[in-house]
Amino acid sequence: MTATLNTKKGRPNYFVLVRYKDEMTGKKYQKWVSMDIPVKGNNKRRADEKLRKILAGLQEQQVDLSNDILFDVYIENWLANMKHSIEPTTFDTYKRNVDNRIAPYFKPLKLRVRDLTPAHIQQFVSHYLKTVSANTVHRYLANISKCLNGAVKQNIIAFNPVTRIDRPKKIKYTDAKPYNEQQIDALLEHSKGDPLEIVILLAVFYGLRRSEILGLKWSVIDFINNTITIKHTVVPGTKVLYKKESTKNDSSQDAIPMPDIIRDRLLR
16 A cells, blocks of 8 residues: 655645555555645645555555445444544444444445445434434434545545435433422432432532532532532543543533532531
8 A cells, every 4th residue: 555645736735645455356446535734835744744644544454445345344444543533432432333233234235335325324224213212323323424424535435325314303302300399308318328428419409410520529629718610520431431631511610619518518
């Protein structure tokens, strides 16, 4: 596999021309990969550095660049490329979807990426609607669609077939029944002395997410000004816990007042 830096007439950015040989058939292929680096300006060094990274990544993952690549292989390669560009927890979710649902469905079909049609995607939807919710199927489709957007950019396919199907209607969850005042009092009373007492207190008083409660550190609790600042989160992955120095929303990092009941329990 080789890669060279190129320009195209009338196009503002650099391109990489990748040449690839199928060791099984001996056939040679080439693929143009667009870069987000403009030709104008002193960008040649930047382009050369990115060229080397692109080539190294392709060689490491042994990506098949031919138009004959099977979809189950292509989406697994896409997943490997996504690993370093998204949050670890997001990657875990993508990986579960691809490994457990998407790849196992398409692998027996032996469909090439270029042969995928909206009908194939529609059949995929119908298959999984028998066992999972419409909202879950939407998550599978989101992964497939992101993957196939890459195939469009690489000129393997002319359009993304996911955009041309009838998606199932999402179901809006409306069954949430928050506790009333009496129920909250009963919960706090019954949780006294339980190892989860402080967790329940924090959830009741602040409405914090589970990840925010689990991420609390003593360093963010100010007993002088009686405030708590939510700065860290702990999120469960497939096999590990991910500790993040950030919250889902920036506004969550504001200092919040600490009432006496929380202060007393923390001091104990």
